[in-house]
Amino acid sequence: MVALLIMIVGMVGLLQAIGIALEHNLRNQLREESVYAGEKYMNELRGKSFESYSASYTPFAYTSALRGRGMVYSVERSTANLSADGLTKMLMVTVKWTFKRVEYQNRVTATVSQAPS
16 A cells, blocks of 8 residues: 555656646747747848838737647837938847746847948
8 A cells, every 4th residue: 555655656746747848848849939930020021121121010920830739929020220320220020929828028139231322
């Protein structure tokens, strides 16, 4: 009876450890997916001409099929002038998501310049 009790306590501990490992794995996969989305939309933004950058963009939702179910990320893009003459701008893409009622975000930034004319 004592051996059975010890084995049950050990199994419960093992199951708890497996649950924690799966949760951390999923959280890391969500973060990797947000990094992918941030880089994707930053490259898309950098592909535009310098004159087409605007101060703000409409936020939108990005849905991934991580583990067979759709995870929804909120993507926000913005542009800010870094120089007084407006020839240097900072591009920013922020990807936000919620996991277990905690909000996370990943931000990708890049600086672009235009030669003076």
